[in-house]
Amino acid sequence: MKFSFVSLAREGLTGHLGWTPQWRSPDPKPAYDVVIVGGGGHGLATAYYLAEEYGVANVAVLEKGWLGGGNTGRNTTIVRSNYLWEASEAIYAHSHRLWTTLAEALNYNVMFSPRGVLQLAHNRHEAAALKRQVHANRLAGVEGEWVNPAQAKAVCPILNTDPGIRYPVVGGALQRTGGTARHDAVAWGFARAASGRGVDIVQNCEVTGVRRDASGAVIGVETTRGAIATKTVGVVVAGHSSVVAAMAGFRLPIESFPLQALVSEPLKPVMPCVAMSNAIHAYMSQSDKGELVIGAGTDAYTSYSQTGGLHIASATLEAICELFPIASRLKMMRNWAGIVDTTPDRSPIIGKTPVPGLFVNCGWGTGGFKATPGSGHLFAHQLATGEPHPIAAPFALDRFRSGALVNEATAAAVAH
Numbered sequence: 047m048k049f050s051f052v053s054l055a056r057e058g059l060t061g062h063l064g065w066t067p068q069w070r071s072p073d074p075k076p077a078y079d080v081v082i083v084g085g086g087g088h089g090l091a092t093a094y095y096l097a098e099e100y101g102v103a104n105v106a107v108l109e110k111g112w113l114g115g116g117n118t119g120r121n122t123t124i125v126r127s128n129y130l131w132e133a134s135e136a137i138y139a140h141s142h143r144l145w146t147t148l149a150e151a152l153n154y155n156v157m158f159s160p161r162g163v164l165q166l167a168h169n170r171h172e173a174a175a176l177k178r179q180v181h182a183n184r185l186a187g188v189e190g191e192w193v194n195p196a197q198a199k200a201v202c203p204i205l206n207t208d209p210g211i212r213y214p215v216v217g218g219a220l221q222r223t224g225g226t227a228r229h230d231a232v233a234w235g236f237a238r239a240a241s242g243r244g245v246d247i248v249q250n251c252e253v254t255g256v257r258r259d260a261s262g263a264v265i266g267v268e269t270t271r272g273a274i275a276t277k278t279v280g281v282v283v284a285g286h287s288s289v290v291a292a293m294a295g296f297r298l299p300i301e302s303f304p305l306q307a308l309v310s311e312p313l314k315p316v317m318p319c320v321a322m323s324n325a326i327h328a329y330m331s332q333s334d335k336g337e338l339v340i341g342a343g344t345d346a347y348t349s350y351s352q353t354g355g356l357h358i359a360s361a362t363l364e365a366i367c368e369l370f371p372i373a374s375r376l377k378m379m380r381n382w383a384g385i386v387d388t389t390p391d392r393s394p395i396i397g398k399t400p401v402p403g404l405f406v407n408c409g410w411g412t413g414g415f416k417a418t419p420g421s422g423h424l425f426a427h428q429l430a431t432g433e434p435h436p437i438a439a440p441f442a443l444d445r446f447r448s449g450a451l452v453n454e455a456t457a458a459a460v461a462h
C-alpha cells in the first residue's frame with residue numbers, strides 16, 4: 047500500500063487494520079539471477095536499484111540476522127560529501143544527490159535532515175588540512191566553507207570556544223548541506239521498495255560457503271537454509287567482508303575494528319547541527335527524539351566484538367564534556383559498537399574479485415552510512431552489467447596492486 051495522506055487518514059479512521067507487512071518474507075528459492083549477501087542498507091539499496099533501474103528482480107538478499115542489525119542500525123547517521131580527492135568527491139556527491147530525493151523515490155520517510163556538519167580544527171596543522179579540504183571541495187563543486195570560532199559558535203551555540211581549554215577551537219570546515227537521516231528507515235524503506243519490485247528478502251539466513259565450478263567461477267552459495275544456485279553474487283557484509291572472502295578462497299586488504307557510539311537521555315532541542323573533532327575522536331548531534339548521539343573512535347585492536355573497550359567510550363565522553371560543557375550533566379542511556387572494515391587508504395572497495403561472478407562492496411570503514419544510496423546504485427550497475435560504473439571504477443580491488451590509492455586518511459579520520 048502506498049503511504050500517502052489519504053491512506054494514513056483512511057487507516058486512522060478504520061483502526062489501522064489494513065496495513066500489510068512492509069516486505070514479504072519468502073522461503074529462499076533454489077536459484078536466483080543475483081544473490082546479495084548482507085541485508086544492511088547497502089545490500090538492500092543494491093537490490094532496489096537492480097530491480098528499479100536494471101529490471102533485474104529475480105534477486106535474493108540473504109541476511110544472517112535481521113535487516114539493518116549490522117552497522118546500518120548501529121551508526122550515528124551522519125551524511126556529508128566533503129571528502130578530499132576527486133574520486134571520493136564524485137562518489138559521495140553522487141550519494142548526496144540521491145539522499146535529497148530518496149524519501150519520494152522510496153515512498154518512505156527516511157528523515158534526511160541537512161542541518162549542517164561542522165568539522166572542528168584545534169591547531170594550525172588541522173586548520174591547514176581542513177582548509178585544503180574545503181578548497182579542494184569547492185574546486186570540485188562540492189559545497190563547503192571555512193568558519194572562524196565565532197562563526198562556529200553561531201552554528202553550534204553549545205560549543206565551548208574558550209581559547210583556554212585543552213583543545214581550543216581555532217576554526218572549522220562547515221558543510222551546510224550535510225546532516226543526518228534515520229538509519230532504520232533507510233533499511234526498511236529500501237527493503238519495502240525492493241520487495242515490492244519482486245526481490246526476495248530472506249532474514250535468518252547466513253551464508254556459510256561459496257560454491258565454485260572447476261574453472262573457479264561462482265555457481266552458488268551455501269546457507270543455513272540450504273544451497274542456492276546463482277552465477278552472480280554481491281557480497282555486502284560490512285564488518286565480515288574478510289570472513290566471506292575467505293569462504294570464496296581469497297583475501298581482502300581489510301582490518302576489522304569495533305567502533306562505538308552512545309546516546310544520552312532525551313533533551314529539548316539544544317544542538318541544531320552535527321559537530322565533530324578529528325583530534326579528540328568524538329562527535330555529536332541530536333536525534334529527532336532529543337537524545338544526544340555521540341560517536342567515538344575505533345578500538346586500537348582488531349576484533350569482532352560488538353561492544354568495544356570501555357576506556358574508548360570514557361575518553362570520548364571526557365572530550366565531549368570539554369567541547370560541550372552542558373553534556374557533563376547528562377545521563378547516558380545506551381552504548382554499543384559495530385564492526386567496521388577498514389582499508390589501508392580508508393576508501394571502499396567496489397567491484398570484481400579474483401573469483402569470476404563474485405563481486406564485493408566493502409571497506410566503507412567508519413563512514414559508509416552516508417554512501418548508502420550511492421553505493422547501492424553503483425553496485426547495482428556492477429552486478430547488472432558485470433562492469434564498474436565510471437564513478438565506482440577508481441575503487442576497484444586492483445588499486446592495491448597498481449598503487450592508485452585514494453587516500454582519505456584525513457577526511458575519514460574521525461569515525462562518521
Ligand SMILES: Cc1cc2nc3c(=O)[nH]c(=O)nc-3n(C[C@H](O)[C@H](O)[C@H](O)COP(=O)(O)OP(=O)(O)OC[C@H]3O[C@@H](n4cnc5c(N)ncnc54)[C@H](O)[C@@H]3O)c2cc1C
Nearest residue numbers: 084086087088110116117118121122124253384414415416
Ligand atoms: C558506531 C558506528 C557509527 C557510525 N557512524 C557513521 C556515521 O555517522 N556516518 C556514516 O556515514 N557511517 C557511519 N558508520 C559506518 C556505517 O554504519 C557503515 O559503513 C554502513 O552502515 C555499512 O552498511 P552496510 O549495509 O554495508 O553494512 P551492515 O549494515 O553492517 O550490513 C551488513 C549485513 O551483512 C550481514 N552479514 C554478515 N555476514 C553475513 C553472512 N555470512 N551471511 C548473511 N549475512 C551476513 C550482517 O548481519 C549485516 O546485517 C558508523 C558505524 C558504526 C559502527
